[in-house]
Amino acid sequence: xxxxxxxxxxxxxxxxxxxxxxxxxxxxxxxxxxxxxxxxxxxxxxxxxxxxxxxxxxxxxxxxxxxxxxxxxxxxxxxxxxxxxxxxxxxxxxxxxxxxxxxxxxxxxxxxxxxxxxxxxxxxxxxxxxxxxxxxxxxxxxxxxxxxxxxxx
Amino acid sequence: xxxxxxxxxxxxxxxxxxxxxxxxxxxxxxxxxxxxxxxxxxxxxxxxxxxxxxxxxxxxxxxxxxxxxxxxxxxxxxxxxxxxxxxxxxxxxxxxxxxxxxxxxxxxxxxxxxxxxxxxxxxxxxxxxxxxxxxxxxxxxxxxxxxxxxxxxxxxxxxxxxxxxxxxxxxxxxxxxxxxxxxxxxxxxxxxxxxxxxxxxxxxxxxxxxxxxxxxxxxxxxxxxxxxxxxxxxxxxxxxxxxxxxxxxxxxxxxxxxxx
Numbered sequence: 008x009x010x011x012x013x014x015x016x017x018x019x020x021x022x023x024x025x026x027x028x029x030x031x032x033x034x035x036x037x038x039x040x041x042x043x044x045x046x047x048x049x050x051x052x053x054x055x056x057x058x059x060x061x062x063x064x065x066x067x068x069x070x071x072x073x074x075x076x077x078x079x080x081x082x083x084x085x086x087x088x089x090x091x092x093x094x095x096x097x098x099x100x101x102x103x104x105x106x107x108x109x110x111x112x113x114x115x116x117x118x119x120x121x122x123x124x125x126x127x128x129x130x131x132x133x134x135x136x137x138x139x140x141x142x143x144x145x146x147x148x149x150x151x152x153x154x155x156x157x158x159x160x
Numbered sequence: 161x162x163x164x165x166x167x168x169x170x171x172x173x174x175x176x177x178x179x180x181x182x183x184x185x186x187x188x189x190x191x192x193x194x195x196x197x198x199x200x201x202x203x204x205x206x207x208x209x210x211x212x213x214x215x216x217x218x219x220x221x222x223x224x225x226x227x228x229x230x231x232x233x234x235x236x237x238x239x240x241x242x243x244x245x246x247x248x249x250x251x252x253x254x255x256x257x258x259x260x261x262x263x264x265x266x267x268x269x270x271x272x273x274x275x276x277x278x279x280x281x282x283x284x285x286x287x288x289x290x291x292x293x294x295x296x297x298x299x300x301x302x303x304x305x306x307x308x309x310x311x312x313x314x315x316x317x318x319x320x321x322x323x324x325x326x327x328x329x330x331x332x333x334x335x336x337x338x339x340x341x342x343x344x345x346x347x348x349x350x351x352x353x354x355x356x357x358x359x360x361x362x363x364x365x366x367x368x369x370x371x372x373x374x375x376x377x378x379x380x381x382x383x384x385x386x387x388x389x390x391x392x393x394x395x396x397x398x399x400x401x402x403x404x405x406x407x408x409x410x411x412x413x414x415x416x417x418x419x420x
Contacts, residue, residue: 016230020227023219023226026219027221030221030281106284107198107281110220111221129216
């Protein structure tokens with residue numbers, strides 16, 4: 008009886024693991040940023056409408072100014088733990104990436120000994136949604152959406 | 161702390177066991193959150209995450225979280241299995257083995273993190289799994305030998321119990337109950353120890369990094385060592401008592417013989 012239950016439990020876990028790809032493999036490839044908006048917003052005293060959640064380019068620059076992902080439009084995630092962040096002006100930043108937790112935390116490090124953590128809210132074969140907290144401009148959670156433009160090697 | 165089983169345990173035994181193990185659980189949990197971004201001393205949150213991942217269709221993550229929950233379960237299983245099978249013949253050893261297993265798991269995690277950890281997701285998942293197993297073992301041990309009076313790796317049930325206890329203390333008859341007051345002392349000791357463990361782990365991690373695991377192992381060694389010392393101490397006392405009784409009996413019989 009015990010052996011059957013054990014085998015069943017292991018079987019369920021093994022089936023779950025075998026029927027999906029690990030997040031660190033899904034993450035590999037070139038990702039293009041397609042959306043930046045507030046997912047949640049703390050607006051004391053003010054009315055919140057759909058447009059309040061939109062982030063224009065100026066606000067985006069302001070919010071991301073101190074972050075390692077500043078101005079990065081294309082993220083190229085490599086299997087050796089390197090991530091290339093391509094900017095609008097053609098410049099490239101090379102950082103290190105690691106996944107933590109159950110693959111839901113993206114750790115970026117490397118530039119000027121900086122260390123930043125981002126929450127991976129959704130990760131499929133072709134889309135990725137990353138959240139992070141901010142208290143610049145307004146206190147809230149920023150949602151970044153990416154689409155995969157090239158699969159990993 | 162570990163020598164006595166179930167109902168033969170005193171309030172002092174339970175407070176000592178609860179405080180020390182809760183302190184180590186608090187340290188383990190905070191350290192794992194800081195290094196791995198995952199809780200390792202409780203599974204309630206993991207159940208919520210498991211449900212969320214299943215709902216989202218993230219089968220890999222659901223599998224990982226299900227495995228973590230299973231390992232906490234196996235920890236409790238192994239702990240109680242050892243206790244109920246060896247308790248009658250080797251009481252101290254039956255209670256010490258789960259602590260030794262826990263120390264081994266934490267030593268493996270600490271050493272691996274210090275020397276080999278390259279922060280891959282697979283490593284993180286396996287190390288979290290090992291820590292959850294260790295915490296399951298600890299929780300199984302403390303709950304088993306204290307007749308479920310002490311559970312030290314999570315505080316959900318404890319906070320509920322505290323709320324209930326304080327509501328009972330609004331009545332004089334319950335306030336005067338020594339049993340309930342004893343329970344309050346245990347619960348408060350566990351809660352404060354867990355918190356102190358967490359705070360000190362956070363502080364220690366910022367100063368001496370991964371060595372936190374070795375400090376937790378030291379605490380657990382104190383639990384085993386203290387009991388071993390007590391056991392030997394009582395053995396010595398018993399031997400002396402037996403010897404003095406024997407001497408008394410011999411003297412008595414000598415005197416009787418002399419009179420005859």
